[in-house]
Amino acid sequence: MPIPLRSDFNASELRALARKTKDGPQARRLLALAAIYDGGTRTAAARIGGVTLQIVRDWVVKFNAQGPEGLIDRKPAG
Incomplete structure (x- = not known):
């Protein structure tokens, strides 16, 4: 059973x-999670x-x- 995403955000x-972030990797991660909010699979x-499913x-x-800050x-x- 996949871990559900928090309910205080949505895909849009x-x-x-x-679109607003200047951090490319964070943007990619946000877009991937937006796909899940839209009902897409974790594989998608x-x-x-x-990346991998893990x-x-x-x-x-x-x-x-x-x-979203956690994705930076x-x-x-050290």
Whole structure:
């Protein structure tokens, strides 16, 4: 059973955020999750994002915990 996406966002909001961001990887992740909100499969989202299903799952977990900011690459500490 896939992890559901948080309910305080929808596909059109994620697409709008993807258009506004200057972070390419975040935009790609937002668009992949927007496809899931539209009823697409996780496999289709993985294709959009150019990643595996496990990576899409990781994005969902980060997005659910931190919102769109969770999809920005962080610099490693140190």
